[in-house]
Amino acid sequence: MTPTPTATTPRHGRDVFFIEGEGAVGAPSAGDPAVSARAHLTATDGRAALAAPAFRFSRVGPKGTRLPQPIARKVAEAMTRGRSRDGSVPAGYTYLGQFVDHDLTFDATTVAFGDHVSPADLLQGRSPTLDLDSLYGAGPLDPVSAGFYQADKARLKVGRTTRIGGDVARVGFDVPRVGTGGAAAARKALIPDFRNDENLAVAQHHAAFIRFHNRVVRSLPASVPTAERFERARRKTVLHYQWMLKTDYLRRICDGAVVTDVFRNGRKVVEPGADPFSMPTMPVEFSIGAFRLGHSMVREAYDWNARFPSGSGTLDLLFFFSGTSGDLGGDPTLPSNWIADWRRLYRFGQAGRDDLKPPAGEFNLARRLDTRLVDPLSLLPTGSFGGAASDGGTIRANLAFRNLVRAGMVNLASGQQMAAHLRSSGVPVATLTRAQLRDGAGGADLSGLTATQLDTFLADTPLWFYCLREAELNGGRMTGVGARLVAETFHRAMEGSRHSIVRSPAFRPTLGEVEGRFLMTDLLLFAFEGKKELLAPLGD
Template sequence: MSKAMEPAHHGMMTGVTMAMHAACDGVEQGTQSLGRPHEGSAERSFGRLFDRQAAQPDAADLRALAQRMAEGPDDPKDGPADAGTAFFGQFIDHDLTLDATTRLGVASGNVAEIENFRTPRLDLDSVYGAGPEVDPWLYGQEDEPLALAFGRGWSAGTKGNPLDLQRNCNDRALIGDPRNDENLFISQLHGRQFVARHNELLAQQAGDDAHRFEAARAALRREYQTRVIEEFLPAVVAEDVLRPLVDGARAGAMPGPIDWDSAPDMPIEFAAAAFRFGHSMIRQSYALNDAFPEEEIFSPVNAGFAPVSRAHNLEMGRFFGAGAQRSRPINTKIVADLIALPPTVVPDTPNLAERNMIRGQHTFCLPTGEALAEACGWTPLDAHPDIADLGLTGQTPLWFYILWEAECVGGKLGQLGGTLVAGTILNLMLRDPESILNAQAEMAVA
């Protein structure tokens, strides 16, 4: 562990903290310590930006902190972002990362040996799979073999929903990433804004089938990446943090203090902490459409992994655009239903905040928020009142620190959280020769 990353100690380590010290202790270092240049090819694994931290807050302290995160009646309900932004962020996450092997609270070992089952590029593999030759079950719509299957299935016809995902006889959605059917909101976003949009773009193309398919896929990827840079990131990252990162990415050189040239494609600090900020944005209830003006997030309407009734199709203007309802602000509160997840969602540890902090600090041994701020040369925030009250000053779990930082700057990601989120996403685009950033650079040279 580098000197800058040594944890602050506040009293004796006990219980799980001692166990985690033994489990996490080792030689695994982050790229910021090693300083090695990135190898260039897309990495299908995770990596560390910063050295792993051995000493961690006790599990009982994480549980106590998580319980204090329940949204209260006087906490702000409306933040700066549209309600759909949180679910678009979930879609981005599912397009970039999938860890299907680690277990909650069990030390992961070397994260570079953990396979990422998604490509670390904003290439929509969660929509297209590996393409029509490898994943033909995703394709074929009426007389268009290279359209993505949509709005059909065993319940098609008068009982079917033309705006639902294609499903098999067991109601499973036929999509590139099954997680995009886990709730009504991401299911509709995946189907209506990506599957259906591919089919629209395909219909506009001329030439042979192979050319038409590639042209439609390239066009949808451009639209998606443009939306990420111009809509999503400005909605969730403070402008003074985001602007230098975007300007640097467009110029082909990401600014510090993180050495992005040596960074792994998928930093575990991003995947296991920073990009989980969206959980704070989820509302307790949403207006779906005129007929359903207030539905709880775990109501029967939002069962997930099930057909969507025509009556429950989202009115998209309620989720994106000038008339949309709002996401919650990014802060240190989450709604009641995420503090007590139903057993149909998780069998144990039902508090989502607790799960996030256990995953970050105990599964992946992430540095605390204070340690990362200092490693970047920034003055750490004063401790959140609950952190101080629990005796955890200097040991703030990274995920909680990022939410506290956002709370301090008005509900968007601040210096550390915004740098980790926007920096990782923009750096991935720079490394993708087919991304819009590289296309823009080629146009500028021409």
């Protein structure tokens, strides 16, 4: 069941990047928020738009060469051919990673500052930080973002699911929506970043974070003045979120020694020595290369809940029951039978809650971090990337191909170049050998390339593929170049955030099941009040 997009479907990925010191790089697209914001600025203020881009990228390594498209096509086909294997990371972290990516790459100017965007506003709106602005927008006092909030201007609006059969409508289990709904036009999510309604799994994460924030608001002492409740809650929410990313998420996907080194000894490559209070930039090597790691973790099917067990929650259906890639099955809001069972996505036993186990055989592991992507990602629904109808069923709908081509658009450094750059910056990483890159460890089979094509690919291996091959050779966990880029970018994004555990080293979490600990399962337990009937409302 693949949805058919409309001509006005927004684009998920940007095709133009404003790189510090280089200007606009890539192919402009009318659907790119950075382009539309600059066009609006020129029209309203009569100034040179490119002088104040809506979102800043940076290049922390050297420029690379563009991979010829015939090679990119063969590599993409190899990466999406064959069966991926399970890893050891619970599947929920796949979509937590997508939620985090949208937080990091969120352009606040798309939901803030009303109808008039000035260069100063654009500067303030640049947001490569980990401050949950994809959840909060510009806050309840902003005239545009105010629509995301309840009347008290402290809590976020919540969604309501649609009754289907015996599954009643439930409040708080969908993102809030506006519009007319119906089969012809899915109801638009009332959230700052439309990308968080791209698939059901990331949309359910967004709804969970709404719940978490709202419960933090409710937990504040009554003595906190009304005017301060939002900011108090936001600070507490963001600091706990960052702690979870540092101590839980990063250590599941990256070599723990690298994470420890970066947070203990600082950065060597990503804006080393930057003013902690300055706004970070987003390294293209992270955004277009290393952090596309989550694409490898996606499953083709999930044991989703009691209504869709045993792999019947297919990836196609997770796209279909979203507002951006599908039409919610024709209902105005999410049908109640598609509410997530969080026990199937995260291991609550690791948080001391052995009573929150799913039925036997119904737990989902993410696919191993390696150079394989599941077959459905070879033919994305065009609505998920804002493609034209003519893109459907072609190589342009292949996610691996899109990643490789986008890297070429900005002349992204190869993996070998980045390894050399890291060493020159004082980071002791080894360069993968040609044999390691060619053969891997049960990942993509490159035998379909000609000898000449293979030689070209192995001499300057695209950074994304290189980082995944590193992980593949490391048992499914990022290491070397990939781990360093990911850990350092997270560190800088936390450091430059409005609220920061990097700048507040004395912070310790207080909302977890165990004092001083805060895992993603702790976040969910707090958000859903530790109740099985909320974490798995459809039962076993």
